[in-house]
Amino acid sequence: MVEFYYPETLNEALELRSRTGALPLTGGTDLMVRYENWSSLPPRFPGSIMALKQLNELHYIREEDDCLCIGGATAMNRILEDPRIPEALALALDEIAAPSLRNLASLAGNIQNASPAADSLPPLIVMDASVRLVSSAGSRDLPVQEFITAPGRTVLQQDELIESVRIPLSFVRQADARQAEKSTIVYRKVGTRKANALSKLSVCFFAHCEDGEVKDIRMALGAVAATVVRLQKAEEKLKGISCGELETVWKSVKRDFEKAVRPIDDQRSTAFYRKRTALRLLDDFISRLQDQPSA
Amino acid sequence: MKDNKIEFRVNGETRIYEGDPLRRLLDVLREDLGLTGPKDGCGEGECGACSILLDGEVVNSCLIPVGTIQGQEVLTVEGLNETDQGKCIVEAYADAGAVQCGFCIPGMVMATEALLRKNPSPDEAAVRKAISGNLCRCTGYDQIVDAVLMAADRGKGLW
Known part of the structure; x- marks a missing residue:
């Protein structure tokens, strides 16, 4: 039976994730297409689904620990609108799909989907960006390049979620040298x-x-x-x-x-x-x- | 979401939904609520025929499980058409000859409204970008771009 979970806090989401292993769904722009059904029928998901878009804790862009951190559920268009975003990432996000898709799709989702053709990945990897993975047991940071192992495969564990994408401020500042x-x-x-x-x-x-x-x-x-x-x-x-x-x-x-x-x-x-x-x-x-x- | 009830607003009216939360918002709008403005084109977020506004942002309703829109505000072309802004856009589309078969138009109109809310006097490049997620196989887009610019010009002060 495919269950649909709608956690209201990140802690609740992590508890659900470790108990059920439900597939996290944020924007849905990849998952809804991958598991698309006949017209007018609900998608055929292979297992339970957990919505994440409603978690306010995952919607933010802020500087912390020498990184520019982008919350895991933040939609691409919100990221594009932020003046602190390095040009390398902005150029890529601006060419992903179309505005209506970018209002739904998250950057973390683009990473977790792990397509070899994911447009956000070349700039993230150039910037030495990392992902922060959280679970009920704790958290760990991994470079995006190590996080993705093969097409569609990442090292995300059954009980983990991508909490944020982290871009080193050292790169942001270095790229600012563009002015000069x-x-x-x-x-x-x-x-x-x-x-x-x-x-x-x-x-x-x-x-x-x-x-x-x-x-x-x-x-x-x-x-x-x-x-x-x-x-x-x-x-x-x-x-x-x-x-x-x-x-x-x-x-x-x-x-x-x-x-x-x-x-x-x-x-x-x-x-x-x-x-x-x-x-x-x-x-x-x-x-x-x-x-x-x-x- | 309490007791598997999903509450959201559609065109200003509160709706309570109790069915499968994984159904596409597009299907709930068309089949349960009889709002057939949003069209089922590709079902994959490529064509924009199902575009609606969700909390004021243009999105593809074919990609949204209805369970994820708890507490949110949906605007379809039927709701927009009741407003001055909607009437202005629709008249401009008619006057500019922007409509042939009409299948893409509800989506185009929603993308237009989303653009004009953010940028009430767009240039042609901004218009083309705003409708870049909406496919039209009849017009070649030029008349649609004309219509959006016409709506922006006529509707000064509305947005």
Whole structure:
């Protein structure tokens, strides 16, 4: 029997979760589609459902513990409206589906759904964002990149919920250096139409250049592998080199990192197109950095 | 939610629902309440034909289990049509020739109302963004954009 639970506090939700393992439903924009039934019939959920949207404790955006924290039930449009949100995340959220979807969908839900093509993941992973998981027994923080293990799979335990998404303030401040034209953010979603498109590919790149040197560079690519790929080894090789040499160094190391880009053919695109486009977007980002006037 | 009763307001009237809380709000509106303005298009949140306002925000009613809207306020095109703002939008749609088959129009009108509440004098880009979740297979959108801009212009002070 599929039960529907409607907890009124987070504690009640956690108690229900550990007792019943009910599937948390916030915006419902993924779950209602995944378990869609024939027209006019209720969805066919595989087990009990627990609504979370009504929990006020999960609707907030605030700074704490050196992080910008976004409550687990906060809808994407509320996040977009907040001026404290880093541009990298705002650019991605703004291109997810359409306004009516973003009024329902939560950022935490986009993470838990763990689609390799989830548009919020490349910026979250570039920003080294983490999730705070809570249960009746306590809480733990995990980087988003470690939280997601495979398409549709995360390490969320049967008794846990995502309490918040946490973006390090150090990144928020570093990205603010944009004002001084020292940092560059690129977010690109490649899809068949502007709104309501599932991504063929989405990428987020960030670089911070100062005194003609690459101080920080981060590159994440979505929908090119089973989970979002961050090119950490490439980042290490590019960090600290002078902006003028960037393109040359990139060309010499690029081949080593192409392996990480191993997309698949599916109904939305082909592996060939995805790989070629991903690499060209990377090339474009590198040449853009090299051409910066400050470089 | 007490005793499995879900209480919410639809077009200003309080409703108490006692059935399956997992039914789609769209189905409850259409089948139980006879409000057939919201349309069942794709059933997947892609087409916007089922758009309504929930606590003033435009949402897809096909994606909402009715059990999750306890205490919230639903506005459908039937309710909106009773207001000055609704009449202004509907007349502008007619005058701009924005309606052909009509299936998308209730959703378009709700997206228009949501936009004008937030931004009473939008430019064309804002209009196109606001209706980006609503598909129309007849008009090519241009007349709909004209209608929204016309409503904004005629309805100055209403929103």
